[in-house]
Amino acid sequence: DAKTTQPPSMDCAEGRAANLPCNHSTISGNEYVYWYRQIHSQGPQYIIHGLKNNETNEMASLIITEDRKSSTLILPHATLRDTAVYYCIVRVDNQGGKLIFGQGTELSVKP
Amino acid sequence: KAGVTQTPRYLIKTRGQQVTLSCSPISGHRSVSWYQQTPGQGLQFLFEYFSETQRNKGNFPGRFSGRQFSNSRSEMNVSTLELGDSALYLCASSLAPSKIGEQYFGPGTRLTVT
Numbered sequence: 001d002a003k004t005t006q007p008p009s010m011d012c013a014e015g016r017a018a019n020l021p022c023n024h025s026t027i028s029g030n031e032y033v034y035w036y037r038q039i040h041s042q043g044p045q046y047i048i049h050g051l052k053n054n055e056t057n058e059m060a061s062l063i064i065t066e067d068r069k070s071s072t073l074i075l076p077h078a079t080l081r082d083t084a085v086y087y088c089i090v091r092v093d094n095q096g097g098k099l100i101f102g103q104g105t106e107l108s109v110k111p
Numbered sequence: 112k113a114g115v116t117q118t119p120r121y122l123i124k125t126r127g128q129q130v131t132l133s134c135s136p137i138s139g140h141r142s143v144s145w146y147q148q149t150p151g152q153g154l155q156f157l158f159e160y161f162s163e164t165q166r167n168k169g170n171f172p173g174r175f176s177g178r179q180f181s182n183s184r185s186e187m188n189v190s191t192l193e194l195g196d197s198a199l200y201l202c203a204s205s206l207a208p209s210k211i212g213e214q215y216f217g218p219g220t221r222l223t224v225t
Contacts, residue, residue, distance in 0.1 A: 043201050043216025096208030098167045101154035
């Protein structure tokens with residue numbers, strides 16, 4: 001079963017930052033937080049992952065609270081092409097290719 | 112570099128038939144995972160192959176099987192199809208099972224069982 005809780009849907013204005021929350025209150029010390037997104041009719045796409053420090057890449061930033069019980073994915077300047085379902089996943093690093101997806105957050109970026 | 116390719120993209124079968132889906136990973140990737148996506152159950156892990164060996168298996172009946180070839184290409188087979196097997200079947204590849212952050216998904220095969 002998924003170990004994360006996400007809001008089912010969110011809206012964001014184009015050009016504004018999109019902040020997607022994820023609750024993972026039962027996360028273990030060796031579990032990472034991963035974010036994927038799935039644009040309609042495509043396969044999921046890896047965005048970013050982290051253990052306890054905040055992370056940033058060309059796509060997004062990941063902010064993990066100090067107690068690691070929640071995190072926020074930030075898309076700094078959302079575009080219409082960022083409209084997708086965003087999945088937050090927690091897992092240990094030695095589980096191979098297995099990902100357990102929850103229901104995710106459907107982000108709608110509006111003009 | 113070409114992405115993950117899956118064939119066919121769309122497939123219609125009838126109940127009781129069997130089906131084979133194919134996945135070609137990104138060149139150099141040796142790990143392939145398969146997922147089933149349905150509106151009701153979401154994305155569910157089926158199995159994972161690395162170096163022609165199944166490393167991990169999800170909670171699916173034995174009608175679902177897979178294999179991986181020496182060139183890392185993978186196939187999955189579903190026998191005795193049921194209406195509930197209608198789904199989008201996705202495969203994902205990575206260099207190795209540990210490289211989960213570099214896992215790339217294909218576009219999927221849309222299977223409809225009538």
